[in-house]
Amino acid sequence: TLSDRLDKVFTGLRGKGRLSDADIDATAREIRIALLEADVALPVVREFIGSVKERARGAAVSQALNPAQQIIKIVNEELVGILGGETRRIRYAKTSPTVIMLAGLQGAGKTTLAGKLGRWLKAQGHTPLLVACDLQRPNAVNQLSVVAGQAGVDVYAPQPGNGVGDPIEVARESIEHARRTMHDVVVVDTAGRLGIDAELMAQAAGIRDAVQPDETLFVVDAMIGQDAVTTAIAFQEGVGFSGVVLTKLDGDARGGAALSVRGVTGQPIMFASTGEKLADFDVFHPERMASRILGMGDVLTLIEQAEQAFDAEQAEKMAGKLASRDGFTLEDFLEQMMAIRKMGPIANLLGMLPGAGQMKEQLKNIDDRDLDRTAAIIRSMTPGERNTPKIINASRRVRIANGSGVTVTEVNSLLERFAQAQKMMGQMAGSMGMPGMGPMSK
Protein backbone atom coordinates (compact mmCIF):
# COMPACT_ATOMS: atom_id res chain seq x y z
CA THR A 1 0.00 0.00 0.00
CA LEU A 2 0.92 3.64 -0.21
CA SER A 3 1.71 3.86 3.49
CA ASP A 4 4.14 0.93 3.30
CA ARG A 5 5.89 2.59 0.40
CA LEU A 6 6.10 5.90 2.19
CA ASP A 7 7.44 4.25 5.33
CA LYS A 8 10.34 2.95 3.28
CA VAL A 9 10.98 6.33 1.73
CA PHE A 10 11.11 7.93 5.14
CA THR A 11 13.15 5.46 7.13
CA GLY A 12 15.71 7.46 9.04
CA LEU A 13 14.21 10.82 8.24
CA ARG A 14 12.80 11.40 11.71
CA GLY A 15 14.31 14.32 13.46
CA LYS A 16 15.34 16.32 10.41
CA GLY A 17 14.41 19.97 10.62
CA ARG A 18 12.39 20.28 7.47
CA LEU A 19 11.14 17.96 4.79
CA SER A 20 13.81 18.10 2.08
CA ASP A 21 13.05 18.46 -1.62
CA ALA A 22 14.43 14.98 -2.25
CA ASP A 23 12.14 13.51 0.42
CA ILE A 24 9.17 15.32 -1.04
CA ASP A 25 10.00 14.21 -4.58
CA ALA A 26 10.34 10.61 -3.47
CA THR A 27 6.99 10.80 -1.75
CA ALA A 28 5.36 12.50 -4.71
CA ARG A 29 6.41 9.57 -6.91
CA GLU A 30 4.66 7.10 -4.62
CA ILE A 31 1.52 9.19 -4.37
CA ARG A 32 1.45 9.51 -8.13
CA ILE A 33 1.47 5.73 -8.49
CA ALA A 34 -1.27 5.34 -5.90
CA LEU A 35 -3.48 7.89 -7.66
CA LEU A 36 -2.94 6.32 -11.07
CA GLU A 37 -3.80 2.93 -9.56
CA ALA A 38 -7.01 4.50 -8.28
CA ASP A 39 -7.77 5.49 -11.91
CA VAL A 40 -7.33 9.21 -11.50
CA ALA A 41 -6.73 10.88 -14.87
CA LEU A 42 -3.12 11.86 -15.57
CA PRO A 43 -3.58 15.64 -15.94
CA VAL A 44 -5.48 15.70 -12.66
CA VAL A 45 -2.73 13.67 -10.98
CA ARG A 46 -0.08 16.12 -12.23
CA GLU A 47 -1.90 19.15 -10.94
CA PHE A 48 -2.62 17.48 -7.65
CA ILE A 49 0.98 16.42 -7.07
CA GLY A 50 2.06 19.97 -7.83
CA SER A 51 -0.06 21.45 -5.09
CA VAL A 52 0.91 18.77 -2.58
CA LYS A 53 4.60 19.40 -3.23
CA GLU A 54 4.15 23.10 -2.73
CA ARG A 55 2.40 22.63 0.57
CA ALA A 56 4.88 20.03 1.79
CA ARG A 57 7.77 22.39 1.06
CA GLY A 58 6.28 25.11 3.21
CA ALA A 59 5.39 22.85 6.09
CA ALA A 60 7.44 22.75 9.26
CA VAL A 61 8.12 19.24 10.54
CA SER A 62 5.44 18.09 12.91
CA GLN A 63 6.40 16.86 16.34
CA ALA A 64 3.36 14.66 16.56
CA LEU A 65 3.76 12.82 13.26
CA ASN A 66 6.57 11.13 11.44
CA PRO A 67 7.34 12.60 8.00
CA ALA A 68 5.45 9.87 6.12
CA GLN A 69 2.37 10.48 8.21
CA GLN A 70 2.74 14.18 7.82
CA ILE A 71 2.83 14.00 4.04
CA ILE A 72 -0.11 11.60 3.98
CA LYS A 73 -1.98 14.11 6.07
CA ILE A 74 -1.20 16.89 3.61
CA VAL A 75 -2.21 14.67 0.69
CA ASN A 76 -5.44 13.80 2.43
CA GLU A 77 -6.27 17.41 3.21
CA GLU A 78 -5.60 18.45 -0.37
CA LEU A 79 -7.78 15.60 -1.62
CA VAL A 80 -10.65 16.53 0.66
CA GLY A 81 -10.25 20.14 -0.42
CA ILE A 82 -10.40 19.33 -4.12
CA LEU A 83 -13.27 16.88 -3.67
CA GLY A 84 -15.34 19.69 -2.35
CA GLY A 85 -14.55 20.48 1.26
CA GLU A 86 -18.09 20.87 2.40
CA THR A 87 -20.81 19.12 0.47
CA ARG A 88 -22.94 21.41 -1.66
CA ARG A 89 -26.70 21.09 -1.17
CA ILE A 90 -29.40 21.21 -3.81
CA ARG A 91 -30.34 24.75 -4.78
CA TYR A 92 -34.10 24.93 -4.58
CA ALA A 93 -35.99 27.33 -6.83
CA LYS A 94 -37.61 30.40 -5.31
CA THR A 95 -40.89 29.45 -6.95
CA SER A 96 -41.89 25.80 -7.15
CA PRO A 97 -41.29 23.49 -8.73
CA THR A 98 -37.56 23.02 -8.41
CA VAL A 99 -36.43 21.10 -11.47
CA ILE A 100 -33.65 18.51 -11.23
CA MET A 101 -32.56 16.95 -14.50
CA LEU A 102 -30.50 13.76 -14.65
CA ALA A 103 -28.02 13.14 -17.47
CA GLY A 104 -25.46 10.46 -18.18
CA LEU A 105 -24.63 7.33 -20.13
CA GLN A 106 -26.97 4.37 -20.27
CA GLY A 107 -26.50 2.12 -17.27
CA ALA A 108 -24.95 4.89 -15.19
CA GLY A 109 -27.82 4.61 -12.72
CA LYS A 110 -30.07 7.57 -13.63
CA THR A 111 -33.43 5.83 -13.30
CA THR A 112 -32.39 4.20 -10.04
CA LEU A 113 -31.16 7.61 -8.87
CA ALA A 114 -34.52 9.19 -9.73
CA GLY A 115 -36.11 6.74 -7.29
CA LYS A 116 -33.43 7.39 -4.66
CA LEU A 117 -33.81 11.13 -4.97
CA GLY A 118 -37.58 10.77 -4.82
CA ARG A 119 -37.33 8.80 -1.60
CA TRP A 120 -34.74 11.16 -0.13
CA LEU A 121 -36.68 14.31 -1.05
CA LYS A 122 -39.91 12.88 0.32
CA ALA A 123 -38.20 12.09 3.62
CA GLN A 124 -37.29 15.77 3.83
CA GLY A 125 -40.86 16.84 3.43
CA HIS A 126 -40.91 17.51 -0.31
CA THR A 127 -43.51 16.25 -2.76
CA PRO A 128 -41.40 15.10 -5.68
CA LEU A 129 -42.64 14.11 -9.11
CA LEU A 130 -40.53 11.74 -11.21
CA VAL A 131 -40.75 12.38 -14.95
CA ALA A 132 -40.06 9.70 -17.56
CA CYS A 133 -38.22 11.26 -20.48
CA ASP A 134 -36.42 8.11 -21.49
CA LEU A 135 -38.74 6.95 -24.23
CA GLN A 136 -35.94 5.20 -26.08
CA ARG A 137 -35.99 1.85 -24.37
CA PRO A 138 -39.31 -0.01 -24.21
CA ASN A 139 -39.05 -0.81 -20.54
CA ALA A 140 -37.66 2.50 -19.31
CA VAL A 141 -40.98 4.11 -18.42
CA ASN A 142 -42.05 1.00 -16.55
CA GLN A 143 -38.75 0.91 -14.65
CA LEU A 144 -39.26 4.48 -13.48
CA SER A 145 -42.84 3.70 -12.39
CA VAL A 146 -41.55 0.78 -10.36
CA VAL A 147 -38.93 2.84 -8.48
CA ALA A 148 -41.45 5.64 -7.96
CA GLY A 149 -43.78 3.08 -6.41
CA GLN A 150 -41.00 1.83 -4.15
CA ALA A 151 -40.22 5.39 -3.12
CA GLY A 152 -43.86 6.20 -2.60
CA VAL A 153 -43.78 9.20 -4.94
CA ASP A 154 -45.72 10.19 -8.05
CA VAL A 155 -44.59 9.64 -11.59
CA TYR A 156 -45.40 11.49 -14.82
CA ALA A 157 -45.15 9.49 -18.02
CA PRO A 158 -46.78 9.35 -21.44
CA GLN A 159 -49.80 7.07 -21.45
CA PRO A 160 -48.98 3.62 -22.80
CA GLY A 161 -50.44 2.86 -26.19
CA ASN A 162 -50.04 6.40 -27.49
CA GLY A 163 -46.95 5.36 -29.40
CA VAL A 164 -43.48 6.71 -28.75
CA GLY A 165 -43.90 10.25 -27.45
CA ASP A 166 -41.55 13.15 -27.82
CA PRO A 167 -39.38 13.34 -24.66
CA ILE A 168 -39.02 17.11 -24.99
CA GLU A 169 -42.80 17.50 -25.14
CA VAL A 170 -43.24 15.19 -22.12
CA ALA A 171 -40.67 17.20 -20.19
CA ARG A 172 -42.44 20.48 -20.96
CA GLU A 173 -45.86 19.12 -19.99
CA SER A 174 -44.51 17.65 -16.77
CA ILE A 175 -43.66 21.07 -15.37
CA GLU A 176 -47.20 22.31 -16.03
CA HIS A 177 -48.52 19.15 -14.45
CA ALA A 178 -46.31 19.59 -11.38
CA ARG A 179 -47.61 23.14 -10.92
CA ARG A 180 -51.22 22.03 -11.14
CA THR A 181 -50.73 19.11 -8.78
CA MET A 182 -48.59 20.94 -6.22
CA HIS A 183 -45.42 18.91 -6.59
CA ASP A 184 -42.55 21.08 -5.39
CA VAL A 185 -39.65 19.16 -6.96
CA VAL A 186 -39.54 17.60 -10.43
CA VAL A 187 -36.90 14.96 -11.16
CA VAL A 188 -36.46 14.46 -14.91
CA ASP A 189 -35.05 11.08 -15.94
CA THR A 190 -33.51 11.07 -19.41
CA ALA A 191 -32.28 8.52 -21.93
CA GLY A 192 -28.67 7.49 -22.19
CA ARG A 193 -26.57 5.73 -24.81
CA LEU A 194 -23.76 3.33 -24.25
CA GLY A 195 -21.33 5.81 -25.74
CA ILE A 196 -21.35 9.55 -26.21
CA ASP A 197 -23.58 10.36 -29.15
CA ALA A 198 -24.66 13.57 -30.85
CA GLU A 199 -28.34 12.71 -31.11
CA LEU A 200 -28.53 11.90 -27.41
CA MET A 201 -26.81 15.15 -26.50
CA ALA A 202 -29.16 17.15 -28.69
CA GLN A 203 -32.15 15.49 -27.05
CA ALA A 204 -30.80 16.16 -23.55
CA ALA A 205 -30.12 19.78 -24.49
CA GLY A 206 -33.68 20.03 -25.82
CA ILE A 207 -35.10 18.72 -22.56
CA ARG A 208 -32.86 21.13 -20.67
CA ASP A 209 -34.21 24.09 -22.66
CA ALA A 210 -37.79 22.92 -22.17
CA VAL A 211 -37.60 22.53 -18.38
CA GLN A 212 -34.87 25.04 -17.47
CA PRO A 213 -33.49 22.91 -14.64
CA ASP A 214 -32.32 24.43 -11.36
CA GLU A 215 -29.87 21.56 -11.08
CA THR A 216 -28.56 19.28 -13.79
CA LEU A 217 -26.89 16.27 -12.26
CA PHE A 218 -24.34 14.34 -14.27
CA VAL A 219 -24.65 10.71 -13.20
CA VAL A 220 -21.47 8.69 -13.55
CA ASP A 221 -20.58 5.11 -12.75
CA ALA A 222 -17.52 5.09 -10.46
CA MET A 223 -16.36 1.90 -12.16
CA ILE A 224 -15.74 3.54 -15.54
CA GLY A 225 -12.33 4.70 -14.37
CA GLN A 226 -10.30 6.66 -16.89
CA ASP A 227 -13.29 7.08 -19.25
CA ALA A 228 -14.92 9.33 -16.68
CA VAL A 229 -12.96 12.31 -17.96
CA THR A 230 -13.98 12.13 -21.63
CA THR A 231 -17.58 11.38 -20.68
CA ALA A 232 -17.73 14.26 -18.23
CA ILE A 233 -16.26 16.69 -20.73
CA ALA A 234 -18.72 15.55 -23.42
CA PHE A 235 -21.69 16.08 -21.11
CA GLN A 236 -20.36 19.38 -19.86
CA GLU A 237 -20.07 20.65 -23.43
CA GLY A 238 -23.24 18.98 -24.72
CA VAL A 239 -25.68 19.65 -21.91
CA GLY A 240 -23.84 21.34 -19.08
CA PHE A 241 -24.32 20.29 -15.47
CA SER A 242 -24.19 21.83 -12.03
CA GLY A 243 -23.42 18.77 -9.95
CA VAL A 244 -22.17 15.20 -10.11
CA VAL A 245 -23.58 11.96 -8.70
CA LEU A 246 -21.23 9.01 -8.38
CA THR A 247 -22.90 5.62 -8.56
CA LYS A 248 -21.86 2.02 -7.90
CA LEU A 249 -19.50 2.99 -5.13
CA ASP A 250 -20.43 -0.33 -3.53
CA GLY A 251 -18.18 -1.94 -6.13
CA ASP A 252 -14.42 -2.19 -5.75
CA ALA A 253 -13.61 0.96 -7.73
CA ARG A 254 -11.14 3.09 -5.84
CA GLY A 255 -13.03 6.22 -6.78
CA GLY A 256 -10.44 7.96 -8.94
CA ALA A 257 -13.32 9.01 -11.19
CA ALA A 258 -14.48 11.33 -8.44
CA LEU A 259 -11.23 13.24 -8.42
CA SER A 260 -10.98 13.26 -12.22
CA VAL A 261 -14.49 14.58 -12.83
CA ARG A 262 -14.16 17.16 -10.13
CA GLY A 263 -10.71 18.20 -11.32
CA VAL A 264 -11.64 18.44 -14.98
CA THR A 265 -15.11 20.02 -14.79
CA GLY A 266 -14.86 21.93 -11.54
CA GLN A 267 -18.42 20.88 -10.65
CA PRO A 268 -19.10 19.54 -7.15
CA ILE A 269 -19.89 15.93 -6.38
CA MET A 270 -23.20 16.09 -4.55
CA PHE A 271 -24.44 12.56 -3.98
CA ALA A 272 -23.11 9.02 -3.80
CA SER A 273 -24.96 5.83 -4.71
CA THR A 274 -23.84 2.64 -3.04
CA GLY A 275 -26.19 -0.10 -4.17
CA GLU A 276 -29.30 -1.12 -6.08
CA LYS A 277 -31.74 -0.45 -3.25
CA LEU A 278 -33.28 3.00 -2.93
CA ALA A 279 -31.82 3.45 0.55
CA ASP A 280 -28.27 2.93 -0.74
CA PHE A 281 -27.76 6.62 -1.21
CA ASP A 282 -26.31 9.57 0.67
CA VAL A 283 -24.95 13.05 0.23
CA PHE A 284 -21.33 12.90 -0.85
CA HIS A 285 -18.68 12.86 1.88
CA PRO A 286 -15.31 14.16 0.63
CA GLU A 287 -13.37 12.71 3.60
CA ARG A 288 -14.65 9.21 2.95
CA MET A 289 -13.81 9.46 -0.73
CA ALA A 290 -10.34 10.81 0.00
CA SER A 291 -9.46 7.87 2.23
CA ARG A 292 -10.92 5.50 -0.34
CA ILE A 293 -8.78 6.97 -3.12
CA LEU A 294 -5.69 6.80 -0.94
CA GLY A 295 -6.70 3.33 0.18
CA MET A 296 -5.63 4.08 3.72
CA GLY A 297 -8.58 4.80 5.95
CA ASP A 298 -6.83 3.09 8.86
CA VAL A 299 -3.70 5.14 8.43
CA LEU A 300 -5.70 8.35 8.49
CA THR A 301 -7.35 7.29 11.72
CA LEU A 302 -3.93 6.53 13.20
CA ILE A 303 -2.67 9.95 12.17
CA GLU A 304 -5.61 11.62 13.82
CA GLN A 305 -5.06 9.64 16.99
CA ALA A 306 -1.34 10.44 17.05
CA GLU A 307 -2.11 14.13 16.78
CA GLN A 308 -4.76 14.03 19.44
CA ALA A 309 -2.48 12.14 21.79
CA PHE A 310 0.27 14.67 21.20
CA ASP A 311 -2.07 17.60 21.79
CA ALA A 312 -3.38 16.04 24.98
CA GLU A 313 0.20 15.48 26.18
CA GLN A 314 1.10 19.11 25.47
CA ALA A 315 -2.02 20.41 27.16
CA GLU A 316 -1.33 18.30 30.21
CA LYS A 317 2.24 19.51 30.37
CA MET A 318 1.06 23.10 30.10
CA ALA A 319 -1.60 22.61 32.74
CA GLY A 320 0.99 21.09 35.03
CA LYS A 321 3.28 24.08 34.53
CA LEU A 322 0.49 26.51 35.22
CA ALA A 323 -0.40 24.69 38.38
CA SER A 324 3.17 24.65 39.58
CA ARG A 325 4.67 27.52 41.53
CA ASP A 326 6.65 28.90 38.61
CA GLY A 327 3.57 29.31 36.50
CA PHE A 328 3.84 30.18 32.84
CA THR A 329 7.46 30.88 31.89
CA LEU A 330 9.21 32.41 28.89
CA GLU A 331 10.22 28.90 27.94
CA ASP A 332 6.53 27.95 27.67
CA PHE A 333 5.86 31.14 25.78
CA LEU A 334 8.44 30.16 23.18
CA GLU A 335 7.08 26.64 22.95
CA GLN A 336 3.60 27.98 22.47
CA MET A 337 4.61 30.35 19.71
CA MET A 338 6.35 27.52 17.93
CA ALA A 339 3.21 25.44 18.26
CA ILE A 340 1.14 28.23 16.74
CA ARG A 341 3.56 28.49 13.85
CA LYS A 342 3.21 24.77 13.27
CA MET A 343 -0.57 25.05 13.18
CA GLY A 344 -0.51 27.50 10.32
CA PRO A 345 -4.07 28.02 9.08
CA ILE A 346 -5.44 26.81 12.40
CA ALA A 347 -4.04 29.96 13.94
CA ASN A 348 -6.28 31.93 11.58
CA LEU A 349 -9.21 29.80 12.62
CA LEU A 350 -8.50 30.41 16.27
CA GLY A 351 -8.30 34.08 15.55
CA MET A 352 -11.77 34.01 14.05
CA LEU A 353 -13.36 32.66 17.18
CA PRO A 354 -15.71 35.18 18.73
CA GLY A 355 -14.33 36.61 21.92
CA ALA A 356 -10.74 35.73 21.06
CA GLY A 357 -10.02 39.38 20.42
CA GLN A 358 -6.81 39.62 22.37
CA MET A 359 -5.58 36.32 21.02
CA LYS A 360 -6.46 37.43 17.51
CA GLU A 361 -4.30 40.53 17.78
CA GLN A 362 -1.40 38.45 18.98
CA LEU A 363 -1.79 35.83 16.29
CA LYS A 364 -2.06 38.41 13.56
CA ASN A 365 1.33 39.80 14.45
CA ILE A 366 3.11 36.51 14.39
CA ASP A 367 5.07 35.58 11.34
CA ASP A 368 7.95 33.18 10.99
CA ARG A 369 10.71 35.76 11.15
CA ASP A 370 9.17 37.34 14.16
CA LEU A 371 9.11 33.93 15.80
CA ASP A 372 12.75 33.32 14.97
CA ARG A 373 13.77 36.64 16.55
CA THR A 374 11.67 35.90 19.59
CA ALA A 375 13.30 32.51 19.90
CA ALA A 376 16.73 34.10 19.62
CA ILE A 377 15.94 36.59 22.36
CA ILE A 378 14.65 33.95 24.74
CA ARG A 379 17.64 31.72 24.03
CA SER A 380 19.97 34.56 25.02
CA MET A 381 18.49 34.55 28.49
CA THR A 382 19.80 32.56 31.42
CA PRO A 383 17.55 29.81 32.81
CA GLY A 384 16.93 32.00 35.83
CA GLU A 385 15.75 34.86 33.63
CA ARG A 386 13.47 32.56 31.66
CA ASN A 387 11.82 31.27 34.79
CA THR A 388 11.62 34.59 36.63
CA PRO A 389 11.40 37.41 34.06
CA LYS A 390 10.96 39.93 36.87
CA ILE A 391 14.72 39.88 37.47
CA ILE A 392 15.44 41.13 33.92
CA ASN A 393 16.55 44.68 34.69
CA ALA A 394 17.94 47.31 32.33
CA SER A 395 21.50 45.99 32.18
CA ARG A 396 20.28 42.44 31.64
CA ARG A 397 18.10 43.74 28.78
CA VAL A 398 21.12 45.30 27.08
CA ARG A 399 23.09 42.07 27.48
CA ILE A 400 20.21 40.00 26.01
CA ALA A 401 19.76 42.42 23.11
CA ASN A 402 23.45 42.24 22.25
CA GLY A 403 23.48 38.48 22.60
CA SER A 404 20.58 37.97 20.21
CA GLY A 405 21.40 40.73 17.74
CA VAL A 406 18.26 42.79 18.32
CA THR A 407 17.53 46.19 19.85
CA VAL A 408 16.63 46.74 23.50
CA THR A 409 13.22 47.95 22.31
CA GLU A 410 12.57 44.52 20.84
CA VAL A 411 13.53 42.85 24.09
CA ASN A 412 11.19 45.19 25.91
CA SER A 413 8.35 44.47 23.54
CA LEU A 414 8.85 40.73 23.91
CA LEU A 415 8.75 40.99 27.69
CA GLU A 416 5.61 43.05 27.42
CA ARG A 417 3.92 40.53 25.17
CA PHE A 418 4.98 37.79 27.50
CA ALA A 419 3.47 39.59 30.48
CA GLN A 420 0.19 39.86 28.57
CA ALA A 421 0.24 36.20 27.62
CA GLN A 422 1.05 35.28 31.21
CA LYS A 423 -1.96 37.23 32.40
CA MET A 424 -4.14 35.57 29.80
CA MET A 425 -2.93 32.12 30.75
CA GLY A 426 -3.68 32.86 34.37
CA GLN A 427 -7.20 33.95 33.48
CA MET A 428 -7.75 30.90 31.32
CA ALA A 429 -6.48 28.56 33.97
CA GLY A 430 -8.70 30.31 36.50
CA SER A 431 -11.80 30.02 34.36
CA MET A 432 -11.07 26.37 33.66
CA GLY A 433 -10.97 25.74 37.36
CA MET A 434 -7.50 24.27 37.50
CA PRO A 435 -6.47 23.28 40.98
CA GLY A 436 -4.46 25.92 42.72
CA MET A 437 -4.67 28.38 39.90
CA GLY A 438 -7.93 30.20 40.36
CA PRO A 439 -8.01 33.79 41.60
CA MET A 440 -9.07 32.38 44.98
CA SER A 441 -5.67 30.88 45.60
CA LYS A 442 -3.84 34.14 44.95
Ligand code: GDP
Ligand atom coordinates in the same frame (compact mmCIF):
# COMPACT_ATOMS: atom_id res chain seq x y z
P1 GDP B 1 -29.70 4.28 -16.30
O1 GDP B 1 -29.57 3.57 -17.60
O2 GDP B 1 -28.71 5.37 -16.20
O3 GDP B 1 -31.08 4.74 -16.03
O4 GDP B 1 -29.28 3.23 -15.18
P2 GDP B 1 -30.23 2.35 -14.24
O5 GDP B 1 -30.78 3.20 -13.15
O6 GDP B 1 -31.19 1.60 -15.05
O7 GDP B 1 -29.15 1.39 -13.58
C1 GDP B 1 -28.44 0.43 -14.35
C2 GDP B 1 -28.13 -0.75 -13.45
O8 GDP B 1 -27.25 -0.37 -12.44
C3 GDP B 1 -29.34 -1.31 -12.76
O9 GDP B 1 -29.23 -2.72 -12.74
C4 GDP B 1 -29.26 -0.76 -11.36
O10 GDP B 1 -29.86 -1.61 -10.42
C5 GDP B 1 -27.79 -0.69 -11.17
N1 GDP B 1 -27.37 0.35 -10.23
C6 GDP B 1 -27.71 1.66 -10.21
N2 GDP B 1 -27.08 2.32 -9.21
C7 GDP B 1 -26.31 1.39 -8.58
C8 GDP B 1 -25.41 1.44 -7.47
O11 GDP B 1 -25.16 2.47 -6.84
N3 GDP B 1 -24.81 0.28 -7.13
C9 GDP B 1 -25.05 -0.89 -7.81
N4 GDP B 1 -24.41 -1.99 -7.41
N5 GDP B 1 -25.88 -0.97 -8.85
C10 GDP B 1 -26.51 0.15 -9.24
Ligand code: MG
Ligand atom coordinates in the same frame (compact mmCIF):
# COMPACT_ATOMS: atom_id res chain seq x y z
MG1 MG C 1 -32.71 4.78 -17.22
